[in-house]
Amino acid sequence: MHSCGSRKIIVWILCLIFSLSHSILVWASSPPKHLCRQDQRDALWEFKSEFHLSGMAANEKTQTWRNNSDCCSWDGITCDPKTGNVLDLNLWSSSLNGPLRSSSDSIGNLKYLKDLRLSECNLFGKLPSSLGNLSDLTHLELDGNGFTGELPVSIGNLKQLTKLLIASSKLIELSSLDLSFWDTLRGDVDFSIFLHLKSLTSLDISTLNTRSIFSSTLHMVSPIGSLALASCNISEFPKFLRTQTSLFYLDISQNQIKGQVPEWLWSLPGLEYEIYLLDISSNAFKNPFPLLPKSITFLSASDNQFSGEILKTICQLDSLETLVLSNNNFSGSIPRCFEKFNTKLTVLHLQNNSLSGEFPEESVSVGLISLDVGHNQLSGEFPKSLMNCTGLEFLNVEENKFNDTFPFWLRLLPDLQFLVLRSNEFHGPIYSPEGSMSFPKLRIFDISKNLFSGALPSDYFSGWSEMSSGVYTPDNKQKRFIGIGFSNYLKSVVLANKGLEMKLLGTSFNIYKSIDVSGNRFQGEIPKSIGLLKEMIVLNMSNNAFIGSIPPSLSNLTNLQSLDLSRNRLSGKLPPELGKLTFLAWMNFSYNNLEGPIPQGTQIQSQDSSSFLHNPGLCGAPLPKTCSGGEEATINKDKEEDQVLSWIAAGIAYVPGVFCGFVIGHILTSYRHEWFKKFFHYFS
Structure with missing residues (x-):
């Protein structure tokens, strides 16, 4: 009776559990x-x-x-x-x-x-x-x-x-509308809405991701003053502009407009005296170059197909502050006019054309903040009138044929941040005992692929504050420089980084701090003051004749990502402190006279063996050559000690683990045996 009653209770409990489970589910x-x-x-x-x-x-x-x-x-x-x-x-x-x-x-x-x-x-x-x-x-x-x-x-x-x-x-009261960078997922946009906006004077629909065709569907009844249509898939010059006589700001850059800038644009009543910004860059415009109104302040016509000489009529634009004609097919010489006719010019970018001859002293406006004439065929001496441009921040003359000594007077420019003399025929020393070579705000210093020579004193980099601390705060003049239209005429330089040449554009300049003196004829030791430049990202001193040992002070450059000291005459051992540079992703010490074991460290050991080749005395990983004698014994001893410690640690962890496993297994086995015994007793 007791057994039968127990079985009924168990069955009832199981049914109750099932019922509750079903209800819960x-x-x-x-x-x-x-x-x-x-x-x-x-x-x-x-x-x-x-x-x-x-x-x-x-x-x-x-x-x-x-x-x-x-x-x-x-x-x-x-x-x-x-x-x-x-x-x-x-x-x-x-x-x-x-x-x-x-x-x-x-x-x-x-x-x-x-x-x-x-x-x-x-x-x-x-x-x-x-x-x-x-x-x-x-x-x-x-x-x-x-x-x-x-x-x-x-x-x-x-x-x-x-x-x-x-x-x-x-x-009807809407006067300004900005829909720029709006992603419509390539859908259609009904531009008839603008017909109702009779008070609209400013419209920005740049980079509006739509499949609508602006030039045929966009119409304006209001007197537009500011119009931005950059990157809007426009293939022809907008005809509705014929009715706009109050336009003072027009940006139609980064489209696919071919042919010529229409002459009727400048014949509109009143427009000749009002427009101050015109950006037609990154299209397919051809000659003739447009006749511009004297009122214009900002002109960007870069990345088009203009050719021939730069018209001297540009000299008559006495209000012009920004002139960007980069990436065209202009030839001939630079007009000799800006200093005489225009003292307001702050930005002059003529990069990547076919300009030749000397850089005329008369073409230097004292108000220059940014000058880029890189990738041309300019020759002769470097214009000394630049020393009067006390607000100059960006100077790029790379890939030309300038033949001159180092312009020591550059140290008189207190705001200079970017100096690129790369790939010219500059020669002689870059150090003068007559005065300090202090560049307190310099961020990029590239004088590579020239004929510079001589030795650098140990304290050469001691006055380069911006690369040392990075505490420099931009002043009002720089804010003006990166203000209106800055994104439309991006600065650009070629930078050697991690063994490759990369083009540095726009906002990337705010990140990189680099020194490149490669491809010259420098001698003597690497200045120990290089270790002061703690904010530096890229350092390239390859292809010179530097001697002596690598300064251990390089270990202070904790932000360094790329280091190239190859093809010099450096000797001694690689400083073991370099293993502490955790951001150093690429390094090259090949073609020197270095010796001894390669320091053990994650960053160093991850390099390809080519980074250490042609140093007869170097040994150890990642080179196939093992170190001999005491050096190899020391390395092997360290490895053996590490292996012994690993085995001891494993043994210490193994014994308690086995013991605990045995005890837990025994308890579970005993409990399971007792549970099955009681279970079969109830149902027997």
Whole structure:
């Protein structure tokens, strides 16, 4: 009886467990009674309460909403099934009738909303700034309403927005609209919206990712003053500009416009005296070069197909501050005019053309901040009139035929940050005992592939503050330099980094701090003061005749990523301290007279053997040559000691592990045996 009763109890318990388990599974798989979050429902209910509904219209979705029900079941609402957040509010053609109130706007509290569709809802008034709170919004459809006033600045906060429809709205007070870098996922954009913006004076739709054709669909009825159409897939010059007589800022760069800049652009009434910025760079414009208005301040025509000599009429542009004609086919000499006619010129970029002859002293405006004439065929002496440009920050003359000694007067330029004399015929020493070679703000120093010679004193780099501490703060003049139109005429230099030549562009200059004196005839020892330049990223002193040992002070360069000391006459051992440079990803010590074992370190050992070749006395990994005698014995001893320690550690961990495993196994085995014994006893 006892055995039978026990079996019944066990069976009853098993049935109860099964029933409870089933109930739990059913409960867990069933959705909660109210999925919608309370704050989301309150925001929606407040939104509904703002309007005077149009009665019992069949298309009035909010008529079915009930405050005591789950808002995720309401018409026009879609929720996230896991979180209950409202993702989609679609009240298209719901005849809400009324303004979107800016004081309460309840909609701005739906911060997880991705899709908002209020098209053709008889809405009017100003668009509320609270729309800018919907940072996850990808679709916003407000067309077919009667909105007026200005487009709120907060719309710019919608970084995820890919679709915006506001057609038929009467934003008559809107004066400035910036839709640049807006990704419409290659969709169509209805540009008829601009026909209603009668107060619009500034429009920027640069880099708008759309498949629409601007030149045939974009029309403006308002007097536009500032227009930016950069990178908009334009293939012809916009004809609607014929009606614009108040234009003072025009950017149509980075398109595919071919042919000539139309002459009618400069014959528009009043335009000759108003336009101050014109950017036609990165197109396919050809000759003739446009006749420019005297009022122009900024001109960028780089990356086109202009050829022939640079017109001397440019000299008459006495308001010109920025002139960028890089990457064309200009030939002949540089016009001799800027110093005499224009003292305002701050940026002169003529890189990568076929300009020849001497650099005329008269072409140096005392106000220059940036000068780039690299990759031409200029020859003769370096223009000494540059010493009067006390605000000069960027100087690049790479890949020319300048034949002169080092311009020691450059140390008189207090703001010089980038100095590139690479690949010319400069010669002689770069050190003068008459004065210090201090460059307190220098970030890039590239004098490679010249004929410089002589030795450098031990303290040569002691006055290079910017590379030592990096505490320099840009002043107002530099802010002016990187201000208007800076992105349209990017600075560029070729930099040897990690054994390869890379082109440094634009904002990359803020990152790199480098010294390249390779490919010259320098002698003597590497200055120990090189260790002061703690902010340096790239150091290249290869292909010279440096002697002596590698200074251990190099280990202070904790930010160094690339180091090239190859093809010199260096001797002695590799400093073991170099193994501490954790950012040093590439190094080359080949073709020297170094000796001894290669230091053990992750960064050094990860290098290819070619980084150490042709040093007869070097030995050890990654070279195939092993070290002999005491050196090899020391290395092997260290390896053996490491192996012994590893085996001891493994043994210490193994014994307790085996013991614990045995004890746990014994307990589990005993427990399992006893449990099975009792189980079969109950069911026997």
